[in-house]
Amino acid sequence: MGAKNIAPKIFAASVLFKDGLQINNVPLINDIENMAGLLRHLGAKTERVGERSFKLKPVLSLGTDLADDIAKSFRASIVLSGPLLVKEGRVSFPHPGGCVIGERPIDVFLESFEKMGAKIAKEGEKYVITANKLRGAEIVFKIPSVTATETLLMTAVFVPGTTILHNAACEPEIVALAEFLDDSGAQITGAGTHTIVIRGVKSLRAKKPFQTPPDRIETGSLAILAGVCGKDIEITECQPEYLKVFLRTLRNTGVNIKETKTSLRIQAPEKLRAIDVKTHEYPGIPTDLQSPLAVLMTQAEGRSFIFETVFEGRLNWLNELVRMGANITICDPHRVFINGPTLLRGRELESPDLRAGLAFMIASLVARGESIVHNISNIDRGYEKIEDRLRAVGAEIKRI
Ligand code: EPU
Helix, strand or coil: EEECHHHHHHHHHHHEECCCCEECCCCCCCCHHHHHHHHHHHHEEEEEECCEEEEEEEECCCCCCCHHHHHCHHHHHHHHHHHHHHHEEEEEEECCCCCCCCCCCCHHHHHHHHHHEEEEEEEECCEEEECCCCCEEEEEEECCCCHHHHHHHHHHHHCCCCEEEECCCCHEEEEHHHHHHHHCCCEEECCCCCCEEEEEEEEEEECCCCCCCCHHHHHHHHHHHHHHCCCCCCCCCCCHHHHHHHHHHHHCCCCCECCCCCCEEEEECCCECCCCCECCCCCCEEEHHHHHHHHHCEEEEEEEEECCCCCCCCCCCCCHHHHHHCCCEEEECEEEEEEECCCECCCCCECCCCHHHHHHHHHHCCCCCCCEEEEEHHCCCCCCCHHHHHHCCCCCCCCC
16 A cells, blocks of 8 residues: 555645645555645645545645644644645644654754744644744754654745755655655755755646555565465565565564565465564664564564664553563563564454554464454554455454
8 A cells, every 4th residue: 555654744745736736546544534634624625536546735825723633643743834834934733643652752843943943832732833934944853853854844845045954864755755846846855865955946836646655664564464474475566675674684584585676475484583673764674663573573483682762662562462472571661572482362452553553463363362452543544444455365354
């Protein structure tokens, strides 16, 4: 399916296009419904024009208050702040919500807006950001934040002068966004590296629809499922080139992987081997694949190790895996040892975030007996009709 961490950002970018734009291959997930809901609340028009295509048309002047309840429900809501600020001179929004994976501050966004000349106030629970005139600035991120890079990229597109983002994130999702903006008239260089230079332009015009690339995290998660219990599973319409370090690691467990430019064919080995994993910004092993990898480790022979370097609360879900029978030693909020193989037993589970939610599904398929996964709206945030696709490869699963 199209990538969950790109499509909503293109919806947000539509605000910058006077004539609107079309986006294809949109995953039909809750984060898209939410982003479309935010845009409609601001006065923009979103029209579904095909099974997975949407036309997005902003009006001359948009509202500037993000709908509280929607914005609070997903992290990507914050990427709308930049385009609205540069277009309308004002934006107000609550602290964005999203997965429960640790503290998710927005200081990098706020500092950067200030550097470009914006004023920031807090009114009750809301941030109110105003700017009569933004100016190009040299911004040094304290960490390479993905959504901050995307937001500032979209803000700087119309800001007079040159903006330089140092220590920018280089995920493929950022490159896809930058290339689309560039093709539409923006002047951006360096996307995909840690230094991005944006020269302000006056307008953007989409020359062609945005084609949402495949979701590399979904590909990786399904590859893990296949590596743990797949007889011979093929994942098609994917881009293995963006998963090089992950695939190298998966091969180290003994999983048999055949790779073409757009597909992966995977067979689980008789025995999986233990591995050490350190999550890292791109091109390292994505933090979003840490949870399914942990399930694989419960089935691997020997002692595996995870060092989660990106989020400090993203290992908390492992307590549930322990209750299923996993042998896990939690050293601190960032490091765990997992001893395997262990027999997992089906349980009732509560999905804390979308990636751990899918990991629970994989664990449930590996486990003896039946499991019930609750709170699946979290999983629907990022995976379209996952139960249908799992059923297609032999899983016994139903939505209740
Ligand atoms: N951070 C700050 N201050 C900020 C922003 C981030 O300290 O202002 C910290 C975060 O707390 C975290 C680190 O920086 O420790 C990196 O976070 P980042 O900002 O890069 O994450 P994000 O942009 O909020 C996106 C994806 C996540 C993915 C991360 C890392 C979207 C909507 N979300 O989040 O995706 O895990 O990058 O790759 O693009 C998911 O899909 O399940 C998911 C959580």
